[in-house]
Amino acid sequence: GENVEQHPSTLSVQEGDSAVIKCTYSDSASNYFPWYKQELGKRPQLIIDIRSNVGEKKDQRIAVTLNKTAKHFSLHITETQPEDSAVYFCAALSMEYGNKLVFGAGTILRVKS
Amino acid sequence: DAGVIQSPRHEVTEMGQEVTLRCKPISGHNSLFWYRQTMMRGLELLIYFNNNVPIDDSGMPEDRFSAKMPNASFSTLKIQPSEPRDSAVYFCASSLRTGEGYTFGSGTRLTVV
Numbered sequence: 001g002e003n004v005e006q007h008p009s010t011l012s013v014q015e016g017d018s019a020v021i022k023c024t025y026s027d028s029a030s031n032y033f034p035w036y037k038q039e040l041g042k043r044p045q046l047i048i049d050i051r052s053n054v055g056e057k058k059d060q061r062i063a064v065t066l067n068k069t070a071k072h073f074s075l076h077i078t079e080t081q082p083e084d085s086a087v088y089f090c091a092a093l094s095m096e097y098g099n100k101l102v103f104g105a106g107t108i109l110r111v112k113s
Numbered sequence: 114d115a116g117v118i119q120s121p122r123h124e125v126t127e128m129g130q131e132v133t134l135r136c137k138p139i140s141g142h143n144s145l146f147w148y149r150q151t152m153m154r155g156l157e158l159l160i161y162f163n164n165n166v167p168i169d170d171s172g173m174p175e176d177r178f179s180a181k182m183p184n185a186s187f188s189t190l191k192i193q194p195s196e197p198r199d200s201a202v203y204f205c206a207s208s209l210r211t212g213e214g215y216t217f218g219s220g221t222r223l224t225v226v
Contacts, residue, residue: 043217103156
């Protein structure tokens with residue numbers, strides 16, 4: 001089955017700087033890669049996603065890149081703000097292995113003002 | 114759209130008692146997922162349903178756990194008997210179709226004492 005590894009486990013940046021979170025996956029059949037943001041005590045919320053036929057996707061200050069050959073994908077947040085502080089989870093979905101999302105362990109992002 | 118609705122939000126119960134968690138997915142979504150979140154193990158998929166049919170329950174930890182989806186608008190996760198190690202936040206999520214992003218409910222924080 002799928003295995004997703006996420007790095008780093010914690011990330012601290014200064015307000016205005018960029019933050020990058022990286023994930024690798026094991027199943028070459030995986031074709032859908034969403035990112036979720038979870039604030040303390042709240043539910044995970046989808047912030048951006050990318051499919052395997054696309055190399056990069058942007059939404060305002062957030063971008064995701066995918067390298068299918070290397071089987072890794074990354075989340076980029078530019079001009080970070082204190083409200084970006086949260087836990088971020090990457091995930092991968094493989095139709096071949098039961099069509100279920102497998103999540104990374106999460107990254108705690110702290111934006112210092 | 115009210116989103117995915119879970120109840121109760123918090124549950125405190127004594128070891129050995131039966132616990133039932135409830136979920137109402139978003140209307141029209143045909144996939145429903147039960148996840149458990151702990152600090153140690155992150156987000157773990159317990160079971161998921163497509164069109165009310167259980168597809169994969171390989172994540173259900175023990176026979177003490179059971180889940181049902183009697184119709185498209187309701188699902189339950191039952192733990193009987195409950196144990197302190199079952200303490201966690203249980204999330205229900207739904208998606209419009211297979212291969213799409215999930216919308217999570219607010220979760221049920223379960224404490225077994």
